[in-house]
Amino acid sequence: MSQTSQDTAIRTGRVTRTLIYLVLLLFALFYLLPLYVMLVNSVKPLEEITGGGMMNLPEVFTLEPWLQAWSSAQIGVEPTGLRPYFWNSIKMVVPAVIVSTILGALNGYVLTKWRFKYDTILFGLMLFACFIPFQIVLIPMARMLGLMGLAGTTWGLALVHVVYGIGFTTLYFRNYYAVFPTELIRAAQIDGAGFFQIFWRILLPSSGPIAVVSIIWQFTNIWNDFLFGASFADANSQPMTVALNNLVQSSTGVKEYNVHFAGAILAALPTLLVYIVAGRYFVRGLMAGSVKG
């Protein structure tokens, strides 16, 4: 009797399991379809695309569109490809990510371990920064950059992203440090460590997971930003996203879809890489402090 019931249990289990996997597989395929279209079309000659059959695998495999997108496609006036703009993005993203993460960590440290009057109100105001739409600050920001002599420069863009990112990084680090034992800070105080020594020697070495979260979040946001790049950069400091738009939107000549596809993938690669390298810390860090132990 028990034998039969066990059998049916396994059989039903198998059926539901197969169903679940089928549905999941369908969703995965659906989700991956755009990537597939981009990949296959970026390695086809243009005639194959214009001749129809966007879903087909390439008959002639070529890396020419990738090379063109990288170094010789017409963007703006010069046929430079995306390469200079890629470096523009790097020059903007790296300092902005580093500075906003360090400032966020410092803010989190002060807001949790060096409490002062009205600190919760201050933190609330900083959180508010996370919810301000980009569009509202465009004009005041342009004026400020102009006054500081940073208009149209990569440094100016980096500054904008630092200012915009501090709200998020502060939130991350504050919540992480809130569960960091205060007794450790007190022990370090008695041991004679100063404000920055405690930060560098005690707090930062234990902040790995949350630093990774902050870096991934800031990197993807800043790298993918279009609006600030389009508004505050001039022709020489445009980031990758703006250049890609210029490449795709150019109204003269033939639309080279294969080059556009290759360019779009190039623009998305760095964030993808960051996720693959540091992704497993991401979830760990996001969950940090939510569960005891």
Place this chain on the structure above:
Amino acid sequence: MGFLDIDNATKSYGAVEVLHKVDISVQEGEFLVLVGPSGCGKSTLLNMIAGLEEITSGEIRIKDQVMNGVHPSNRNIAMVFQSYALYPNMTVGQNITFGLEMHGVPKPEREKAMAEVAKLLQIEQLLDRKPGQLSGGQRQRVAMGRALVRNPDVFLFDEPLSNLDAKLRVDMRTEIKKLHQNLGTTIVYVTHDQIEAMTLSSRIAVMNGGYVQQLGTPQEIYDTPANIFVATFMGSPAMNVVPAKVVMVDGCPHAEVALHDGAMAQLPFSQDNLSHWDGRDILLGIRPETITDVDGADRKSSNIAQMTNRIVVTEPAGSDTFVSMTLGGRDVIARMRSDAEVSPAQDFTFAVNMEKAVAFDPETENRIQG
């Protein structure tokens, strides 16, 4: 002038005063234990000595130097925390020498001091490990090592044993006592455990509600508690406190208490000074171990009274047997030797060592003194 003087120290948070004019003077080499229930202000007082909390009014002096406003690291104190507070990213060795490094002690001297302390605490084999790889007892040792290495004037312990399991706690307690005897350092130790307080201290400050209820040697605290709070807080099981009335029998003051059936027992006091309480109600305090069977009574006592009362429950605990009865309308516990022949619902003749009995004023709850 003591070695560590706490002079009318007060602590307020806004309008709320949590510590009221604490006045304690600690001599060099003394082991002072601050004991009390949670929220009594003992940890706040310790943090004020350490400099981690500001003093609202009053003064704290170490070696006659006023410490108000002096940074914790400049007070020459060391503290052992309840959670040990070992830096998780550093090895045991680095943990121990961090304070010396911050004070600019050169590396060879740091290494030497570390080696000495590691030898003293027998943690030499742990020096390269991270705190996460240590057991609770080992972490405790490292935390003490970190305090010892700086050779401070005053050691502060904040409930250092409360995270350990029962057996280890007893071992470490002995260890701390040994350490104090060997090094002769001045220690201020916070605990809520009255047994720790009794065993470790040379003096105890019992605290409640932000007041020091009594300051004295363990023996003074135990035998002559200042009030009912101290009497019932110190000692386990707690001191029995029963309503009684002072009556004069043959010119001597006696405590008249109601037995289980309403009959009155008259127990003679040892102190004459209760004569002027004749006819008035008091609260009689009797420690459980001073109520025994007649054979188990203290032979050195000059004042053993007997009473016959009904046993309600007996609880054999191996080394002792706890016997409960009704006295003065309250449950009273007697602690007897394990081979006392007692059984429930039996009328039994108890011997009460009245030399150790104390009387409290029912209104002020203070002990009635001569």
